[in-house]
Amino acid sequence: MANRQHQQLPYLGFGLGLRPTHYEYILNHRPDVDWFEIVSDDYTIPGGKPLYYLDRIREHYPMVMHGVSLSIGSVDPLDKDYLSQIKALADRIAPQWISDHLCWTGVEGYNMHDLLPLPYTEEALKHVVARVEQVQDYLGRQILLENVSSYVSYQTSQFTEWEFLSAVAEQADCLILLDINNIYVSAFNHHFDPLTYLHNVPRERVQQFHVAGHTNHGTHIIDTHDEPIIREVYDLYAQAVAHFGKVSTMIERDDNIPAFPELYAELQALKAIAAKVTTQAQVQEDV
Amino acid sequence: MTDLATLQQSFQHYLRHQDGAGILTEIVNDAALSAQQRLAVYHEGYYLRLIEILENDFVVLARLLGEESFSQMARAYIHDFPSQYRNIQYVGCRLSEFLARSPVYHEHSLWRELATFEWALEEARIGEQATSVSIAQLAELAPDAWGELSFVLHPTLKVLRLHHNAVEYYQASYAEQAWPELLTHTELQACIVWRKQFAAHYRYVNSAEAWMLGVVLAGERFAQICAGLCDFMPEEEVAPYALGRLQQWFADGLITRLCLAE
Numbered sequence: 001m002a003n004r005q006h007q008q009l010p011y012l013g014f015g016l017g018l019r020p021t022h023y024e025y026i027l028n029h030r031p032d033v034d035w036f037e038i039v040s041d042d043y044t045i046p047g048g049k050p051l052y053y054l055d056r057i058r059e060h061y062p063m064v065m066h067g068v069s070l071s072i073g074s075v076d077p078l079d080k081d082y083l084s085q086i087k088a089l090a091d092r093i094a095p096q097w098i099s100d101h102l103c104w105t106g107v108e109g110y111n112m113h114d115l116l117p118l119p120y121t122e123e124a125l126k127h128v129v130a131r132v133e134q135v136q137d138y139l140g141r142q143i144l145l146e147n148v149s150s151y152v153s154y155q156t157s158q159f160t161e162w163e164f165l166s167a168v169a170e171q172a173d174c175l176i177l178l179d180i181n182n183i184y185v186s187a188f189n190h191h192f193d194p195l196t197y198l199h200n201v202p203r204e205r206v207q208q209f210h211v212a213g214h215t216n217h218g219t220h221i222i223d224t225h226d227e228p229i230i231r232e233v234y235d236l237y238a239q240a241v242a243h244f245g246k247v248s249t250m251i252e253r254d255d256n257i258p259a260f261p262e263l264y265a266e267l268q269a270l271k272a273i274a275a276k277v278t279t280q281a282q283v284q285e286d287v
Numbered sequence: 288m289t290d291l292a293t294l295q296q297s298f299q300h301y302l303r304h305q306d307g308a309g310i311l312t313e314i315v316n317d318a319a320l321s322a323q324q325r326l327a328v329y330h331e332g333y334y335l336r337l338i339e340i341l342e343n344d345f346v347v348l349a350r351l352l353g354e355e356s357f358s359q360m361a362r363a364y365i366h367d368f369p370s371q372y373r374n375i376q377y378v379g380c381r382l383s384e385f386l387a388r389s390p391v392y393h394e395h396s397l398w399r400e401l402a403t404f405e406w407a408l409e410e411a412r413i414g415e416q417a418t419s420v421s422i423a424q425l426a427e428l429a430p431d432a433w434g435e436l437s438f439v440l441h442p443t444l445k446v447l448r449l450h451h452n453a454v455e456y457y458q459a460s461y462a463e464q465a466w467p468e469l470l471t472h473t474e475l476q477a478c479i480v481w482r483k484q485f486a487a488h489y490r491y492v493n494s495a496e497a498w499m500l501g502v503v504l505a506g507e508r509f510a511q512i513c514a515g516l517c518d519f520m521p522e523e524e525v526a527p528y529a530l531g532r533l534q535q536w537f538a539d540g541l542i543t544r545l546c547l548a549e
Contacts, residue, residue: 045374046416114333114336154294
């Protein structure tokens with residue numbers, strides 16, 4: 001552990017993903033959103049409009065960085081250039097934290113630009129833990145890893161997904177970004193109980209929630225992030241708040257992006273759920 | 288038991304080629320969805336995701352080819368030139384090269400030039416940041432310093448040399464007009480592409496201006512540039528021409544620094 005800061009990260013409240021279609025709206029209206037999450041990769045470019053708006057919006061809101069290309073589970077060497085771009089971006093916007101996904105995105109130098117699931121084996125666990133430690137040492141801070149949606153599981157897996165995620169977090173001493181929608185999607189696709197997942201992740205390591213929409217094809221669900229959040233995912237979010245307490249929460253909408261007020265309304269719905277669950281918990285505690 | 292490296296290679300091979308030889312038996316099958324169906328979600332997702340990116344980066348080429356032909360061409364590109372980029376925004380950077388090298392597509396030189404042109408616009412949009420200087424800085428210089436003057440141009444500037452009227456196809460598409468008749472120029476036409484503020488700009492340049500830009504990029508000083516322009520025009524026309532081009536470059540935001548000899 002070289003320079004890693006190991007500080008208590010703040011509770012940020014309720015945020016949204018920063019998307020180019022909303023840049024002007026945000027600057028003109030300064031909506032009452034607690035924070036924004038950026039897709040780091042959208043800003044690892046030399047210049048242009050995205051970086052200009054990023055700097056302007058950062059002046060008014062806390063931000064966190066969320067990457068899609070770390071490929072922490074790949075057997076390819078870690079991409080030092082990519083890591084240095086992430087570090088440079090972090091130096092530029094001073095994010096509250098940096099996250100990516102517990103997955104791999106390609107091997108042999110190729111990038112499939114997808115969040116591909118890992119086999120949950122001892123070998124993969126050891127491999128990922130070593131790489132998370134390398135990344136954390138390089139960035140000088142703990143990172144958050146997010147559970148991905150998946151459509152396959154492997155014959156060779158020795159752990160459940162939640163056991164694997166928890167083991168990575170404990171052994172590499174990293175934090176968890178729990179995507180509530182991804183748990184719902186994977187639970188549907190692999191026939192497990194999403195509550196079992198929620199209840200078996202180390203509470204003290206969960207730093208952030210993602211909530212999103214998806215597309216249900218009947219036989220399986222695809223994590224498209226292009227639809228409003230469905231009732232079942234709101235319900236699962238309520239269960240997550242009941243179990244984990246106050247956790248920074250954001251809506252991740254990546255496609256078919258609606259006008260800002262529509263996402264804002266969804267965020268208010270999440271806020272109301274969290275408030276209700278927290279109040280109920282308080283009442284029970286008082287009784 | 289398959290090791291992690293072999294499993295990832297087999298999975299990636301399936302994504303690219305839909306060949307399940309190494310991976311199919313590794314995937315859990317169930318009554319709701321077979322291993323093949325599950326893998327197909329990833330295979331289709333891989334191509335569809337990247338085709339969508341290419342449609343957004345090559346809007347006019349996609350319109351010219353039509354949805355089905357573009358999708359077929361894009362699929363072949365993704366297959367033959369798998370992305371080696373961390374950032375998905377660069378996935379289209381070799382499309383023009385693919386179109387030049389593919390036995391199926393190399394005869395379609397207009398498509399290739401349109402791809403080159405649209406990619407140059409895309410690169411300009413996300414290219415390196417630089418602040419343009421105003422023509423007022425030039426006016427501040429003593430006249431005898433001009434000969435030793437050199438210029439730093441905007442880092443996004445690119446000079447394209449086009450065989451066809453790809454630029455007119457681009458303009459027709461955005462003006463929602465009929466496609467123009469395909470023209471093949473007797474001499475290559477130079478077209479410059481760069482970013483001003485946040486927008487990509489382009490315009491044709493004649494052979495003298497294209498030459499000027501080339502030598503300015505190579506760091507030549509103003510006196511040498513003027514001497515070289517004598518090959519393009521009578522000597523008495525050189526000074527007004529060079530000044531006129533400089534004024535245009537300042538207006539275009541192409542000049543980011545004036546450099547004087549030490």
